[in-house]
Amino acid sequence: MKPHSVGRTLGIGLRIAGRIAGQRAAAAAQNASSSPGDRQAAGQVVGQVSGGVVRGIGGFLRPFRRVGGKLMLEVTGVFFLLPVVVFAPALWRARASYIQGPDHWTFLLSAAVTALFLYLSASSFWRAWRK
16 A cells, blocks of 8 residues: 555545444434434434544544654754754864863853753653653
C-alpha cells in the first residue's frame, strides 16, 4: 500500500463510520420518539451512540498521541540545541580570558547560556527516549 493511500483510506473509513453512526442515531431517535412518552429514551440512545463514537475516536487517536508526544519532545530538544550552536563559538573565542581579561563577562555569559540550553536539550531528548 502506498503512503498516500493510507491517509486516504483512513479518511474514507472515518467518514463512513461517522455517516453510519449518524444514521443509527437518527433511526434510534425516530424509533424512540414515535410514541409520545419516549422522548427521554431517544435522548438516552443518542447519548449512548455519541459516547460510543467519542470512545472509538479516542481509541483510534491514542497511538498518535504517544508518537506526537515523543516527536514534540524531540523537536523541543532541537530548538533548545540552537542557542548552544550560537553561543559555543563565543565561548570558544573568550576561553583565554575566563579568569580575568576583557572578555571575562562574555565568557561567563556564554558558558551559562550554553550550559543551560545544553541541559534543556539533553533532558528533552532523554525524556523522549524514556517514553
